[in-house]
């Protein structure tokens with residue numbers, strides 16, 4: 001396809017306001033793209049490379065202004081282009097405002113000729129544009145920026161103003177003609193007469209609109225259905241919504257409960273025998289027989305920044321696998337550190353070894369998308385977790401208990417809110433963020449933020465409660481008071497509303513013990529009665545009626561937020577207010 005035709009069609013799409021009409025235009029465009037359908041399906045979304053491919057053009061706006069200026073003539077400078085951009089506000093319009101053609105230079109020859117653009121368009125094709133942009137992306141090392149500018153100059157130099165408009169936008173990732181992913185999906189289905197849900201599935205597993213368009217055209221439905229996950233090519237991560245335990249249990253008979261790790265999402269791709277493969281990654285040849293690649297939640301490659309994850313894979317895994325998980329920063333004792341610490345490591349390109357000495361990381365996996373040649377997206381969560389456990393368990397140790405499997409996130413299936421509460425408490429006590437609730441039968445939906453994965457909703461509100469009791473801890477916490485009894489005011493009386501044991505670090509427990517010990521009124525075994533003196537601010541998920549506490553109400557999932565040193569028991573919440581906050 002001529003690039004002028006593409007630019008023309010892009011102009012028509014941009015001028016169209018109605019979504020359905022836009023789909024019709026894109027459908028026609030794909031149907032007319034012939035051998036270039038792969039490129040056109042990407043260009044129309046403003047992409048040069050497939051979504052899974054983290055290759056970038058690596059060319060900044062300044063270099064683009066420079067290329068435009070050179071193609072526009074000897075009197076134009078990059079500064080002039082920038083000034084015009086400040087006036088007009090959009091790089092496409094700026095590029096279209098110059099007359100190109102006829103400038104001689106290295107770049108002009110590099111892309112097959114100089115000049116030739118006229119108002120009706122050049123002889124440039126989308127394929128030539130694509131190939132030149134591939135060369136531009138590949139330019140590395142010293143002098144590469146000059147080479148990039150040369151190549152881009154060569155393209156602009158052959159452009160009519162309409163072509164220049166869309167070339168500039170494509171290069172700077174500012175296409176913005178109203179074509180989203182859903183539009184291209186519908187257009188592929190329309191152009192090649194295949195059902196849109198099958199196109200959607202193929203897109204989910206491949207993350208490559210160009211390839212899916214070509215397969216739909218050349219191989220139809222059978223071809224689409226044969227598109228599989230590929231180890232080494234990232235998939236979009238499934239995402240979570242916020243939700244309560246109550247909602248989860250009322251919608252599903254049972255919930256799968258997992259710890260929510262406070263790190264950064266990773267997708268691990270491991271192939272034990274890459275040697276026979278001729279892919280680019282293999283030909284890079286740094287890793288011997290096996291190949292491990294790690295991607296971020298946005299499918300960006302982060303392998304080199306996380307050597308611990310690569311080592312983990314190489315030591316633990318035996319079969320090809322795609323695993324979904326979290327990388328967590330840890331201290332010298334292996335205890336989790338705050339999320340901010342992971343960020344110091346996550347996208348680091350230089351001094352990785354030094355950074356590793358400062359902050360170590362460890363992976364934890366909670367899902368398995370592919371194992372040993374088999375795609376598992378359509379399998380229920382519980383089966384995927386079983387496969388995950390198998391993949392992470394070295395074969396000679398098949399008897400190890402799941403709790404001992406390194407890198408495996410634990411999963412509990414339960415319909416008991418109290419058990420969920422205690423899993424949440426354990427997660428917080430172990431330094432994690434809380435819990436995730438998942439539908440046990442759910443399939444893996446890449447890129448979706450559906451109801452099947454829920455992060456426990458953060459507390460709606462907090463209450464200031466008087467601490468009227470506590471318990472001595474056990475084991476390493478034997479010298480600390482914990483499990484604090486909470487009360488609210490009812491006239492001159494105090495009535496209990498719950499106990500809080502979660503959200504408190506050991507350091508904080510030591511501090512609270514010191515504060516509360518002075519107010520111990522009585523002790524009975526581990527149980528301690530406290531004079532009303534200290535007020536805690538406590539978060540909670542909801543308030544329900546309950547026979548367990550003297551107020552007749554209970555805080556569900558209470559969490560310690562802090563001590564209200566500025567408040568006396570007389571300033572604590574009243575039972576009246578607790579009643580008014582009760583869930584309907």
Ligand SMILES: Nc1ncnc2c1ncn2[C@@H]1O[C@H](COP(=O)(O)OP(=O)(O)OP(=O)(O)O)[C@@H](O)[C@H]1O
Pocket residue numbers: 239240241258259260261262263264265297326366409436455
């Ligand atoms: N067991 C787990 N299952 C799924 N995700 C987990 C788990 N443990 C930790 N996570 C992390 O929690 C994230 C979902 O929680 P959350 O929504 O708070 O993440 P976010 O990236 O901060 O925000 P958002 O995804 O809403 O944009 C996942 O993307 C993943 O990184």
